[in-house]
Amino acid sequence: xxxxxxxxxxxxHLARNWTxxxxxxxxxxxxxxxxxxxxxxxxxxxxxxAIGKPDLELADEREVWTNLVRDDQTITTGPQGGPTITxxxxxxxxxxxxRPQIRAIPGRxxxx
Ligand SMILES: [Zn+2]
Numbered sequence: 646x647x648x649x650x651x652x653x654x655x656x657x658h659l660a661r662n663w664t665x666x667x668x669x670x671x672x673x674x675x676x677x678x679x680x681x682x683x684x685x686x687x688x689x690x691x692x693x694x695a696i697g698k699p700d701l702e703l704a705d706e707r708e709v710w711t712n713l714v715r716d717d718q719t720i721t722t723g724p725q726g727g728p729t730i731t732x733x734x735x736x737x738x739x740x741x742x743x744r745p746q747i748r749a750i751p752g753r754x755x756x757x
Contacts, residue, residue: 653717653734653735653736654677654678654679654680654735654740655677655678655679655683655684655714655732655733655734655735656669656674656676656677656678656732656733656735656742657674657675657676657677657678657684657687657688657691657730657731657732658670658673658674658675658729658730658731658732658733659673659675659691659728659729659730659731660673660728660729660731661728662728662729663723663724663725663726663727663728663729669731669733673731674742675691677742678732680714681710681711681714681715682711684710684711684714684720684732685707685710685711685714687732688706688710688720688722688730688732689703689706689707691728691730692706692722692723692724692730695723695724695727695728695730696724696727706722710732714732714734717734717736718734719731719732719733719734720732
């Protein structure tokens with residue numbers, strides 16, 4: 646897989662209620678995600694959980710999501726009447742969130 650020298654990472658946000666324009670902030674922040682696979686895995690995991698179908702096949706969705714990640718697009722999904730699942734592209738290199746491969750530091754996103 647070709648890797649860019651600067652790979653914007655993503656922030657996974659989960660809001661309680663569905664809204665097409667979810668507010669993302671410290672209260673909805675769940676996870677920092679690096680790379681298209683991590684983003685697609687997280688979205689699929691959250692969507693399966695929200696729908697209550699752990700074995701749901703999401704191949705088409707994953708294809709769309711990974712393409713969006715390659716374009717640095719923010720991705721919003723979620724079931725009708727369920728939570729809003731958002732993967733926000735973080736292009737600001739000064740972001741100092743807890744990157745998963747370094748270590749988890751709870752509460753570091755309170756200044757967002
Ligand atoms: Zn971050």
